[in-house]
Amino acid sequence: MRRRRKHPSGVDPDLLIRDAAKLLRPPSRRLFLRGIASVGALATLTGCDIIDGDTSENALRVISRFNDWVQARLFNPHTLAPTYSESDVTRPFPFNGFYDEDEAPVIDGDKYRFEVGGLVDNKKPWTVADLYKLPEVSQITRMVCVEGWSVIGSWQGVRLSDFLKIVGADTTAKYVWFQCAEGYSNTIDMPTALHPQTQMALKFDHKVLPTIYGYPLRIRIPTKLGFKNPKYVTAMWVQNNDAGGYWENQGYNWFSGL
């Protein structure tokens, strides 16, 4: 796909500046801004840096949290994402990440261990071979990027709900947190984790996941935006606190449901 460069991909100079600005800002000012942050207060302020800057984003994040709540209620655990046929699969399927394709982490399958932690009975780490022995399901679904473009892919792997059962996870916990080899992370809600199409994808197009698609393990969630589909997953924690995520922490909507 030709249109993957803006966000989230590469190192965005704006992001760097934003991160730097965050470090420079005295905490007292941030607290103050948080205190007065509201759309009502915004209306009395002027200037582009305020309309476009962190002040407004902090206020708008309050509404974004409300939108998380709305989306959790809109989410129907029985509604399936539309599925497609083999001929609909986007080929070549694009690489996408916050770094360039040649910077994608190359994982040694022999040394790789998938760690499972938090509210689960069995915390034994999993080898790639162990994972391949799990019952396989297949899906051809649309992956929608937060940027607007979308692609159709074919993924095979184990249902996350099956895996959660196998490791004896407490499915009354609120969240599942995923950690990735390159420092990426995501937290998802338990109802989405238990959705029948939420998958621990080990293959793409019936072949072992290539490095660019997240070898050896990606979480495929057709009911969420693409950035909520972590690749190179090395650990999964079942827990009751929201550990956030790479893009979520920067202002992208947390639930990001489709």
Added chain:
Amino acid sequence: MSIEAAATTLAPAKATAPERLVHPLWVRVTHWINALAVLMMIGSGWQIYDASPLFDFTFPRQIALGNWLAGALLWHFAAMWLLVVNGVVYFTFGILTGRFRARFFPIRPRDLARDFLAALRGKLSHEDLTVYNAIQKLLYLGVLLAGIVIVLSGLSIWKPVQFWWLTAFFGGYNTARYVHFAAMSSIVAFLAVHVVLAFIVPKSLRAMILGR
């Protein structure tokens, strides 16, 4: 002699005719809330569009809202509540008070043809603000329809799984994005004419602020 002057002469009781209420309070309040919401939606929408353009152009950052994609999305999905809640209030009042029926209907083809020709000659009357000419009726109804289409197509892009049937109605996810864009374009085209005319006929602007 203008219609208003004639009315004054013929009916002294209506000597205050020009002072008649043109827009009740609910119209004025929802109009300006809508104006604010639409500006926020369009500005942030342009920034979102730029992240993955449908055509060979992008919108200049200076006129887009939100500074970066996440910021624009925050604006878009906040302003949508203002747009939709305000829109529901407007449609409810418009239908229940009978104002829609009285102001926007009927639209007769003959009137349309006549007013279209008058508009081309620059002689379309905006003398009596309480009566819309056929072109106005058509444009106001058209922009209301575009408003419905933009909200529904937007919903179908936001929730293509939960509302898959709505997305299918708009021709699938990719087509729905074009529908959403087309609805935005028609609203922007309407706004260009609408705002220019509001300044050419300043009393119409006054009426939308003061009511008369």
